[in-house]
Structure formats: C-alpha cells, structure tokens
Amino acid sequence: MSPQGSTEAEQRAFIDKEASRILDELQKSTPDTRDELASAEGYAAFRYTSGKLPIILGGLGGGAGYGVAVDPSEDERTYMKVQKLNWGWGMGVKENSVVFIFDEREVFDKFKTGKWDSGAAAEATVKKDDIGGGVGGVASPGRGFKAYTLTDSGLSYGVTYQTRRFSPVRALNP
Numbered sequence: 001m002s003p004q005g006s007t008e009a010e011q012r013a014f015i016d017k018e019a020s021r022i023l024d025e026l027q028k029s030t031p032d033t034r035d036e037l038a039s040a041e042g043y044a045a046f047r048y049t050s051g052k053l054p055i056i057l058g059g060l061g062g063g064a065g066y067g068v069a070v071d072p073s074e075d076e077r078t079y080m081k082v083q084k085l086n087w088g089w090g091m092g093v094k095e096n097s098v099v100f101i102f103d104e105r106e107v108f109d110k111f112k113t114g115k116w117d118s119g120a121a122a123e124a125t126v127k128k129d130d131i132g133g134g135v136g137g138v139a140s141p142g143r144g145f146k147a148y149t150l151t152d153s154g155l156s157y158g159v160t161y162q163t164r165r166f167s168p169v170r171a172l173n174p
Helices: 008-029 033-038 105-112
Strands: 043-054 058-071 075-104 117-127 131-139 145-168
Touching: 008 033, 008 043, 008 058, 008 075, 008 145, 033 145, 043 105, 043 117, 058 105, 075 105
Parallel strands: none
Antiparallel strands: 043 058, 043 075, 058 075, 075 145, 117 131, 117 145
C-alpha cells in the first residue's frame, strides 16, 4: 500500500489527510485519547494492509503501508513507511490503522529514526465500510507510548507473532 499522488508534495498531502481521518476516528471511538494527544511528546498515525496465508502448522503473512510521525512542539512531520511480517495460525486480508501516542521524548525521537516493534498478536476481523468490526490485541514490550489499532476493512482471524518496522521515507522528508 502506497500513498496516492504522483509528486512528493501530493503524497505528503495524502498522508496528512489520512492521518487526520485516522486521528478523528480514534478520538470518536476512544474519547480519552483527546487528552493523551494534547499532552503527548509526539504521535504517529499509520495505515497499512496485511494478509496471511495458511501453511501446514501455521501461516505466513506480511503487509506494508505509510504514515506520519508528528512532533507537536516543533510542528514537524516525519513521513514514514511500515513493513510487517507475521507467522502463526490464521488467514485473511485486512486494512488497519494504528496510532502511537508517545509520552516520553526519547522514545519518540528514537521511533522517528526507524524502529522494529515485535510481539504476540491475536485478532478477528469481519468489516466492510461501516458494517462489522474487529477485535485484537498486541503484546509488545515497550514503555513511553501507547498504541491503538483501528480496523478499516477486511476478513481475517489468527494468533501470530508479528514484527513491524517503521522507518522514514527519504524522498518524502525534505
């Protein structure tokens, strides 16, 4: 999944619009996040597609997407990509959004330079447009941030071990 647009400026504008939509959706579904965002050292919003195919004794999957990390004190944006790899039981395809809210400056600054996030995950999703929903959770070691996952659409289920890499996109960061 790549941002729409034929120029870097159009791609940045598309990512900003998607991030705004994701943050609005998060604040509607979880009103407490308004205060968390207002006092955050930084936050990041991503949209990505992932899928998994069943294989004997497990399944292998992956995904990719894009997003932006925002430093509200500097009004600075770092445009990033996400790559995901998972192994475990299950199958399906889905579109997700994830928001990270950082309450420690050092953790946020390290995230913006590129970070691997791994942990166990469980989920079940049946959603198209505004019909249906998804449940899930990720057990990732870490401190200094909270993560919220929103399901945009898809049909999937599984219990997996996942690894996600968030890294800056040089061409989109002037």
